[in-house]
Amino acid sequence: MKVQKQQYVTIKGTKDGLTLHLDDSCSFDQLLHALEEMLSLKHYIKEAGPVIGVKVKVGDRFVNREQQEKLASVIMKNRNLIVEIIESNVMTKDEAVRLKEETEVVSVAKVIRSGQVLKVKGDLLLIGDVNPGGTIIAAGNIFVLGALKGIAHAGADGNQKAVIAASLMKPTQLRISEIINRAPDRLPIEGNEMECAYINENDEMIIDRLQQLTHLRPNLTRFEGGI
The missing domain is CATH 3.30.70 (Alpha-Beta Plaits)
Known part of the structure; x- marks a missing residue:
């Protein structure tokens, strides 16, 4: 046989x-x-x-x-x-730790004052304000449940799909990946709605209502129920 x-x-x-x-x-x-x-x-x-x-x-x-x-x-x-x-379907322990750090949401409850810098490897959920002169940096997305009046840098490792959102968007500077933009002088959106910043297909930074993210970034669902 x-x-x-x-x-x-x-x-x-x-x-x-x-x-x-x-x-x-x-x-x-x-x-x-x-x-x-x-x-x-x-x-x-x-x-x-x-x-x-x-x-x-x-x-x-x-x-x-x-x-x-x-x-x-x-x-x-x-x-x-x-x-x-x-x-491969498997990875080293170090690779697994790095992946976890890059994809986890880091929650911080504090006020970032002038001269202070807060930096995280994943997404940042800040419950508090960023005062003028304060800086927040994340490899992923940035969500501020408070007033963003300082500097915010999302996608710090080169991710142009990262977004920045805040309850009150009045930053001195916004940066996503390598694209920098000083928020223009403008009236806040009616009703004080949360706003977000993102990079469009023309590599331009756009500031819009937070609700736009459900269409622009449909995979942005790390928080239960999505944005």
């Missing part, structure tokens, strides 16, 4: 290139061998023609930097293939 050989590599073509699904139950050496064998087929050997992008999915297998380099080397060796990304 012939024993069927287990397939450790599955290749799927997409409009953007190839996706390689690699088995996560075999040993890494078995995986490399299977990958080399699968890609030895003639139509993967380098010939005249465009370079094909490859996305590699390793499932529930953690691959360190050295293993990632070995996978990429096998895939690209003498072939018109280039590895664009290697995706």
Whole structure:
């Protein structure tokens, strides 16, 4: 009776290139061998023609930097293939901690006075005022349940999708990612509604009613019920 050989590599073509699904139950050496064998087929050997992008999915297998380099080397060796990304369902403890810090909402109840700086890695929910001369900085979004009269910098790590919202929006300066804007002199919105600042498709900072965020940032639902 012939024993069927287990397939450790599955290749799927997409409009953007190839996706390689690699088995996560075999040993890494078995995986490399299977990958080399699968890609030895003639139509993967380098010939005249465009370079094909490859996305590699390793499932529930953690691959360190050295293993990632070995996978990429096998895939690209003498072939018109280039590895664009290697995706894994698992991560290191340090990566998990960093991700948690970047996505959590940090709640602070205090008044930020002149000369004080408050900086967080995730989203900031400030219950209190930011006085003139005070500064708040967040890698994510900024929500101020109070008067924003100082400086606010959201998306400090480069996230242009970040927003700044405040019960009373009278800042000396607003900044989202690298885009800076001094709030223009204007009458407050009728009824003292909460306002928000965001970057539009033309890389311009816009200040509008907070309700606009439900349409502009539909994924902004970290608070129960959304904005």
